[in-house]
Amino acid sequence: MPSKIVTVFGGAGFLGRHLIRTLCRQGWRVRVATRRPHLAGDARLAGDVGQVQLIQANVRNRASVRRAIEGSDAVVNLVSILYETGNQTFNGTQSLGAANVAQVAAELGIKTFVYMSAIGASLESHSSYARTKAEAEAATLEAIPTATILRSSIMFGPEDGFFTRFARIARMLPIMPVFGGSSKFQPIYAGDVASAIAAALASSEARGQTYELGGPRTYTMTELLKFITREIDRPRLMLPIPLLFASPMGYTTGAIFKIWPISYWAPPITGDQVQMLQVDTIVGAGAKTIADLGITNLETIESITPTYLWRHRPHGQFQPPHVEEISRADA
Numbered sequence: 001m002p003s004k005i006v007t008v009f010g011g012a013g014f015l016g017r018h019l020i021r022t023l024c025r026q027g028w029r030v031r032v033a034t035r036r037p038h039l040a041g042d043a044r045l046a047g048d049v050g051q052v053q054l055i056q057a058n059v060r061n062r063a064s065v066r067r068a069i070e071g072s073d074a075v076v077n078l079v080s081i082l083y084e085t086g087n088q089t090f091n092g093t094q095s096l097g098a099a100n101v102a103q104v105a106a107e108l109g110i111k112t113f114v115y116m117s118a119i120g121a122s123l124e125s126h127s128s129y130a131r132t133k134a135e136a137e138a139a140t141l142e143a144i145p146t147a148t149i150l151r152s153s154i155m156f157g158p159e160d161g162f163f164t165r166f167a168r169i170a171r172m173l174p175i176m177p178v179f180g181g182s183s184k185f186q187p188i189y190a191g192d193v194a195s196a197i198a199a200a201l202a203s204s205e206a207r208g209q210t211y212e213l214g215g216p217r218t219y220t221m222t223e224l225l226k227f228i229t230r231e232i233d234r235p236r237l238m239l240p241i242p243l244l245f246a247s248p249m250g251y252t253t254g255a256i257f258k259i260w261p262i263s264y265w266a267p268p269i270t271g272d273q274v275q276m277l278q279v280d281t282i283v284g285a286g287a288k289t290i291a292d293l294g295i296t297n298l299e300t301i302e303s304i305t306p307t308y309l310w311r312h313r314p315h316g317q318f319q320p321p322h323v324e325e326i327s328r329a330d331a
Contacts, residue, residue: 006201007031007069009059009101010078012040014159015116018194019076020046026198033057033068059097065104074112074201075105077140082129082161083254083270090132090272098136102143111207113147114200115140116193119186119212120279121151127275137210146207148200150193153214153281156301157190158308163228163301167312169268170229176236179246179269180277181222186214189299192290199293206293213290214283216298221277224301231305232312243274250274 006023010016011032023030024047034040037054044052057068059079069075079101081093098115105113121133140147154162170176196213200206219227222238229236241249251271283289290298310317 003029004073005029005031005071006074006076007033007055007072008076008078009033009057009065009068010080010116011076012036012043012054013078014157014161015155015190015193016078017043017046018157018190019078019197020052022191022194022198023201024048024051026202029053031055031068031072033065059100060092062100062104065100066108069101069105069108069110072108072110074114075101075110076114076116076197076201077101078116080116080118080133083257083267083272085257090128094129095132095135095139099139099143102140102147106143110144111146112201113140113144114197115147115149116197117149117151119151119153119214119281119283120276125275125279127279128272130276130279141208148206148208149210150196150200151210151212152193153186153188153212153283155190155193156187156305160190162187163224163305163309164312166225166228167232167309170232170234170236171312174236175239176225176229177268178222178225178238178240179250179274180243181220181238181240183221183277184218184280184282185221185224186218186282187224187301188213188215188290189304192295192298195295196290196293199295203293209288211289211293212283212287216300218282219301227301228305228309231309233314234312243278246277247271247274 006028008016008030011020012034020030020043029051031053032043033055035058037056040054046052055068057064077098079097081088117133117137120130121137122130123134125131137149156163193213250269250273253267254270257267
């Protein structure tokens, strides 16, 4: 396997960094295809000298996609966006972009291909995110019938887009707005997802199959927000926002961020995300799961998130969570 090359589109992102480390440990030579390679230099640290190569590529530009794939033995497409900003649209980035990658890979004879999708992807969905994910799945399988589709629930890990995001919001607001409080999630550790991708690349049985990846426990949105505020020791009043009111709020916020993107902050909620909250993000009954890829003993949010959420406690790492102050009488 040391001679094999895998091109990872979106490899400089959150999940990509976990995947690169996993693939390097397994002996792959990794080519990281990213729009801004000058900002991804630290990705090279995931492997030995020369094991990780950065290459400029934009999934909307077929010529750059071809340059990135040429000479590869396998391809992984992780490219995804949670909200639209500027030229980064669901249709262009997720649907058409995925079709470009898969079609070019097919032209170059690639048979080992993994596309990272999401639980809830459906051509009938009212969510543009979920609908374009389903379109990307269909385009990928049409071009490469042997491709493996992995659908994930929300992922957690350092620099994630869920737990870290809501911890930042809790630091700013005395009241925590709750959108879709009863919606169910099955959070999964990004490192476990990376192991699943690596397993899919190595397994002939995974070719042409679809797997749904979820963690060991299911939580509601309200339970997750309470866990986050408790972990960062910032108790907050939970204010449920009915989806009837959340929808116009979300579409307004999404429109503002699309016109005037703020790189550090993600919008607290968008209209598209409100649509997604109406569907539980959990592994479906009868679906092939991460266990079918040989990945067991999954990490939990309770074991991983404290290692990075401590940054959002009032006194940082020196303040253990859930510790009440000792009264003067007991001191």
